[in-house]
Amino acid sequence: MTVTAFAALHHADTPLLLPNAWDHASAAALAAEGFEAIGTTSLGVAAAAGLPDGSAATRDLTLGLTLRLGQGPFLLSVDAEGGFSDDPDEVARSARELAAAGAVGINLEDGLGSAGLHAAKIAAVKAAVPGLFVNARTDTYWLGDGAETMKRLDAYQQAGADCVFVPGLTDDKRIAALVKSLDVPLNILYSPSGPAFPRLADLGVRRVSLGSYLYRRALGAALEGVADIRAGRPPRGPAPTYAEVQALSAP
Numbered sequence: 001m002t003v004t005a006f007a008a009l010h011h012a013d014t015p016l017l018l019p020n021a022w023d024h025a026s027a028a029a030l031a032a033e034g035f036e037a038i039g040t041t042s043l044g045v046a047a048a049a050g051l052p053d054g055s056a057a058t059r060d061l062t063l064g065l066t067l068r069l070g071q072g073p074f075l076l077s078v079d080a081e082g083g084f085s086d087d088p089d090e091v092a093r094s095a096r097e098l099a100a101a102g103a104v105g106i107n108l109e110d111g112l113g114s115a116g117l118h119a120a121k122i123a124a125v126k127a128a129v130p131g132l133f134v135n136a137r138t139d140t141y142w143l144g145d146g147a148e149t150m151k152r153l154d155a156y157q158q159a160g161a162d163c164v165f166v167p168g169l170t171d172d173k174r175i176a177a178l179v180k181s182l183d184v185p186l187n188i189l190y191s192p193s194g195p196a197f198p199r200l201a202d203l204g205v206r207r208v209s210l211g212s213y214l215y216r217r218a219l220g221a222a223l224e225g226v227a228d229i230r231a232g233r234p235p236r237g238p239a240p241t242y243a244e245v246q247a248l249s250a251p
Contacts, residue, residue, distance in 0.1 A: 006075045006104040006133050009037055009207075010163055010185040016207045017197060018077065022048055022215050027069050028248035029240075037075040039107070040065060044215035045079075054111065059084040063097055070102015077105035077133065086117065088124035095125040095132055105133035107165065112139045115152045119159035126160035135187055135207075136161035141168030150181055157184045163207060170194030172203060179204035 009016040019035055021027035022044025030038050045061055046053040062078060069076050078098050083091030095106055106125070110118040115138075122136055136156035140149040146169070153164045164182060167189035169175060175195070179186050185206030190197070190213060200208050225235040 004104060004131055004133060006037060006077070007162060009075070011206065015197075015201050015205055018207060018209045019214060020044070020079070020210050020212065021069070023065070024068050025245065025248045026214070026218075027072060027074070031072060031074045032248070035074060037077060038069075038072075039077040039105075039209060040069070040079045041212045041215055042079040042081050043212035047215070054081050054109070056081060056084040059094065063094075063101060066098050066101040066103050072102075075104045076102055077107065077135065078103040080106045080108055082109050082111055082113070082118075083121050083125075088117075088120045091121045092124040092128035095129050099129045099132045103132070105135060105162075107135045107137055109137040109165075110139055110152065110156075112143050115148070115155050118152075119155045122156055122159040122161050133162045134160065135163045135165050137165035137167065137187075139167070141166055143168075146174070150178065153178070153182060157182065163187050165189070165207075165209070167209075167211065172199070175200070175203045175205060 016037060018037055018039045019030045020039040020041035021030055022041050027038050040062065042058060043053045045065060046058045049058065049061055051057040062080065066076065066078050080094065080098065084094050085091050098106060108121060122134055125132060125134055138149060138152040140146050140152060149166060156164055161184060163185045165187035166178065169188060170191050170193065172195060175188060186204070187207040187209055188200055188205045189211050190208050195203065197208055221237060228235045
């Protein structure tokens, strides 16, 4: 099997730090900082459009964003929620469209639903687009108590997942144990209260995603800035100039 450039980033000396963009400007700004690969965040895409996250409401928006970003100077991984459908064939159709638009990877989440159905989605995607890197997410820590984590991850890697993702997991010992039990790379969601990036590398994590963190930080900075202005204080922190932001839209 040919190893794609994106897959190879999961087996490098340093784990892949994957920042997540929500529009063209955020992706262009991250690319300008030298990130070779960039993901999207379904929360950022949904919230920016006034739509609920995780409800398959952003399928068309996600495809449109992929069309805009897919030809950029970076490798693009797309947050496809649960595949925008409970029908594995429909999930595979969406995956083909995302790949055709320029995505080299997708993230598929189980939402603590049927592990068998999620495995079927993964298998359908890998059959339809073998070269598309599938990051299979389980929400056992994100939405539950961590039960069945390894059982689900094993089903997903057997279905063909190239990487498995466990957001919400921040315990060093449990992370290290998962790394030893898996046949594919482990992806962890960065948390300010969890292990730092170098520590996650030491534990054997191969991919560290930022998820919606940058989007939420951007909103926080906007609110902080307007609060400072209203209080008569100079806004804290730097802001790109008009020209710098305009330059992000240049072809």
